[in-house]
Amino acid sequence: MEPIVLEDLVTVIRLPALFKKLDRILAHVLQLYQFPDDYPLEILSTRASDGIHEYGISWSDKKRLLRIFAGMCWGTEGHDPIWEARVECLSPGGAEPIKQQDLHRMAARRADGRFSEWDRFWSEDESSSEVLIGASAACSRFFEEAKPDQVAAEYLAGALHAMQASGALLALLEAAQVFESAKKT
Numbered sequence: 001m002e003p004i005v006l007e008d009l010v011t012v013i014r015l016p017a018l019f020k021k022l023d024r025i026l027a028h029v030l031q032l033y034q035f036p037d038d039y040p041l042e043i044l045s046t047r048a049s050d051g052i053h054e055y056g057i058s059w060s061d062k063k064r065l066l067r068i069f070a071g072m073c074w075g076t077e078g079h080d081p082i083w084e085a086r087v088e089c090l091s092p093g094g095a096e097p098i099k100q101q102d103l104h105r106m107a108a109r110r111a112d113g114r115f116s117e118w119d120r121f122w123s124e125d126e127s128s129s130e131v132l133i134g135a136s137a138a139c140s141r142f143f144e145e146a147k148p149d150q151v152a153a154e155y156l157a158g159a160l161h162a163m164q165a166s167g168a169l170l171a172l173l174e175a176a177q178v179f180e181s182a183k184k185t
Contacts, residue, residue, distance in 0.1 A: 019048070019051065019055065021149070022048065022055050022071070022072055023048060024149065025149050025152055025153050026048055026056060026057055026070075026071060026153075028149070028150065028153035029057065029070055029153045029156045029157050029160075030046075030057065032153060032154060032157035033156075033157035033158075033160045033161050035059065035160075035164060036164075039164065040061050040062070040170075040173060041059040041060065041061055041066075041068060041169070041173075042059060042060065042061075042062070043057065043058070043059050044057075044058045044059060044060055044067075045057075045058070048071060049069075049071070053073065053074065054069065054071060054072065054073040054074070054084075055071050055072045055073075056069050056070050056071015056072060056073070056084075057069070057070050057071055058070075060090070061173055063177070063180070064090050065089070065090055065091045065173065065176040065177060065180060066087055066088065066089060066090060066091075066132075066169075066172060066173050066176055067087070067088045067090050068085070068086070068087055068088075068160070068163070068169065069084065069085065069086050069087075069088065070084070070085045070156045070157075070159070070160055071083070071084070071156070072084070072139065073136070080138060080139070080140070081138075081139045082136045082137060082138055082139060083136065083137050083139060083142070083152050083155055083156060084134055084135070084136035084137075085134060085135050085136075085156050085159035085160055085163070086131055086132075086133065086134030086135075086136070087107075087131070087132045087133050087134065087163065087168075087169065087172055088130045088131050088132065089130045089131075089132055089172075089176060090130070091176045091179065091180050092180070092183070093176075093179050093180055093183045094130065095129070095130045095131070095132055096127060097175075097179040098132060098172065098175050098176065098179065099125065099127065099132075101175070103171065103172065103175045104123045104124065104125075104132040104133055104172070105123045106171070107123070107132065107133050107163075107168035107169075107171055107172050108121040108122060108123040108133040108168070109121075110166045110167060110168045110171070111133060111135075111159075111162045111163045111166045111168040112162070113166060114161070114162035114165050114166040115135060115158065115159065115162040116158065116162075119135055119136075119137050119155070120135070121133055121134065121135050121159075121162070121163075122134060122135070122136075132172060133163070133168065133172070134159075135155075135159040135162075137155060139152070142155075
């Protein structure tokens, strides 16, 4: 039982306004970029997710093997918030088979070749993590811009486009399907 401090009360008052602002940015992301109609990913919900460790939009394939996230993330450790677009493996077999084959690194390099922003794609090597690849930048980085909300939306939309246009998403999805099929047999 920790005592409530003044900062806690201020946070409670400011959070609803912050989430409304994030909703506007995420709506702008959806205006700037949508996966092609015949793409094997569908939006999971138009409402932003979680609000505890992240706040954003997610897509997945029909079998729920991969999850693509775009939005703000601050993680379980409560680190400074970042704008992030990432791919997670939801397959019951986990991300380990994909990581053992270094497919996540290849996908990150492939997406990076299409990312025209000032940032780069990374791959997650930690074996306990289901995250495969992503691009992320500190939210404070965008305060330097004249229109930080617009630039943040463009950053996320650009990362989604790079993952899709480079073929990185389809390659990861195909790998997840192959490993899932192999596990069942």
